[in-house]
Amino acid sequence: MAFVQDAPKDSFRLSMLIYDTRYRSLTIQVVVLILFMLFLSWLLNNTIQNLAAKDRTFDFGFLLSRAGYDINQRLVDYTNDSTHARAAFIGLLNTLLSAVVGCVLATIIGVVVGVLRLSNNWIISRLMTVYVEMFRNVPVLLWILLAATILSETTPSPRDFRVTPEMEAADEAPKASMLFGIIAVTNRGTDIPEPKFCIGKPREECDADPNEGGLGTIDLGIFKVSLNLLALLLVFGGSIFAARRLKQQADATQDATGVRPVTWWKNLLILVLPSAILLWALGLHFVVPELKGFNFTGGITVLHSFTALTLALALYTAAFIAEIVRAGIMAISRGQSEAASALGLRPARTMRLVILPQALRVIIPPLISQYLNLTKNTSLAIAVSYMDLRGTLGGITLNQTGKELECMLLMMGIYLTISLIISACMNIFNRAVRLKER
């Protein structure tokens, strides 16, 4: 009688480490681990030897010493007596400012271009194609350099804005004039009106005060927070909450009766009115830049380096976003919009209720990776000497202290943290909108 016998239980042999699939992966991992540890220790050993040879130490103590250099764009208080850590913080804020403004601009331009590229208008879709191809296929560095050069070489100097008595007598216009009477683009920067707040004081008194007035600020130790802004955010957050409740009520009414109440004007009122009243109560007004002597005073001067960097990055990234948006809309099968039409939805509603929610699922992940790219590309600020994280921590601080290793590692760590935070957000979002199947 034939019977099946269990495979003989072999005793462990050394060759099984390689040939037996039960052990092979373990062997490989051990080998990899050993190699990796060897590599790491080799790197560390080299670094220690090199540091010793150059008579340097590895410590971050320099961050607390005096920086001694000025930064031309600061979002929070900084003087050249501040520490290197503070300078790095200013740089980080500048990086983030450029990234956030760039992302917002890029999204707006990108969505508009992406939608227009799908339009059945021949000339518009061709124009948008030209824009997308032109910006995608040329290095972003070129757009940054070009924007910076145009801004600094083709703009008038502040004295071109001056109206002398002779010119007034001859009824002559100055060589340059302000945009809408409030924005002055000069070769030193763009001067825009500055918002100021004023409660219970004459306006001149508030304007003379360098602080922003109103409720004032509270000092958090690292930076000051504007109470005006905080109040505004609170009120606006409340408005949004109220608008949500309104929508829920409308939904409930619709579910119960089948008729959706008209809510748009209520929505508008809820969103706009409280904030407007608050701003009026705080005495919001704008200080328009004025030509005094050789330069504009009052208002905020936006550096051309910031404008050039942000604008160029936004235009460049917008070309990619446009393609993402187009691909996302095209990925929704025609059957969906036909089904919506069959249900009697009008085109605008079809877009809002059927196409967009599905397209967003396709659009958002690559969109966020474009945001990530834009954020990393802000490091090209070096091309226009914008004082971002690389300009402060990886630039002047590095050169002054000679702490190359520490500065570069810290800078990489910060960029890595930003990127990981953004991709963590992306993963959370992806999980939330994933198609729930099976």
Next chain:
Amino acid sequence: MQEQLVFVRNQMLPPEAPPPGQKGITRWMRENLFSGPMNSVLTVLGILAVVWLLMHILPWLMHSVWNANSLNECRQIIQERWGEGATGACWAMVRERWPQYLYGFYPRDLYWRPNLSLLLLFGALAPVLYSSLPRKMLWITALYPATAFWLLWGGSIWAPVVAMLGFVVLWLVFSVLQPRLGVPVSAGIGVVVASLWWLFLQAPATDLLQGILPLSLRPVGSRDFGGFLLSFVIGVTAISASLPMGILLALGRKSDMLLVRTLSVGFIEFIRGVPLITLLFTASLLLQYFLPPGSDFDIILRVIILVTLFAAAYIAEVIRGGLAALPRGQYEAADALGLDYWQAQRLIIMPQALKISIPGIVSSFIGLFKDTTLVAFVGLNDPLKGITTIVRADINWKGIYWEPYIFAGAIFFLICFGMSRYSMWLERKLKTDHR
């Protein structure tokens, strides 16, 4: 009663011509330009934008000057020809600086060397890009790196030859051991032996052979490289080296082995999380800390290594997308056929996964090629910033700003646009589904 008039048409009417608004250009315009009020407004705005752009650009282009020695001379010629206040492009700068844009400070009498390398590059690329060519031509591809290195940097011919022999050693060891030890182990031993070859035998063997048969070209230093030559050297090397690395990283990330997976994910996320500029600064500032004391190697090589690592991480992610898009059935079918891991990858998984990832891979390549301009920040003369800065520092061309950027941008556009069209063509050609 029979008098009733009855009319029955018994022949077809000849077809009427469509009404004038429904044919030809009028119809096309109605459908494509003025189909509604919104569209009409957009059309008018679009036409206005085009006209405005053309009005600004066309005269400037029409007033081009190709022969002059300085920007002032250019402007004078423009004023003379087209009257006071006319503006025009001064392409004379491009004409004068053309060699610098192409080769940087590469010695003038040696221009034939980069030219020959470029020519050979086409020969090396052709069998890879077009599968209809004879497969034997792949030998040109295999020998190309050493040849190009020798042509571009000069020096003794034996250095690249001995380095290539290292690969031969690797292949020999691999093919002898592979039947007995399997792919990973024999490949590992091969790499170790080849590294030993490069570490210990490279220099003495080169010296020995050079002593026996001195064959060398005049050496050219890395700092003399510049312009599009530099972009091509960095771009082509990094692109070709990053693809295999990216494939390995993608496989590592999908691996069942925890340690391999962790290391791959860590590497990919780290590289993707930091800007390329910080990596370039690492190449120029930090590498000296991480390497054994006293070792100091070429800046271009350092940059190439880091750019390759950078590109490999991105390509790994693209290929991972391709791997994820493959249905599980393909993996299971490979297992059912009894293929081992590497056979399954080589014969079943990779051909399909790579095909799916072609658009992503090419766009990574385009991105990489565009990013080669960033080497300007570590002191190399890239065609965009490096050379333009040199041109603008010249007293003759001070103040010129549109022309250099437009010129360099146009060349980048041609190359990148060409690459993206090629990828579309390839995608269509490889498409095997019937939709």
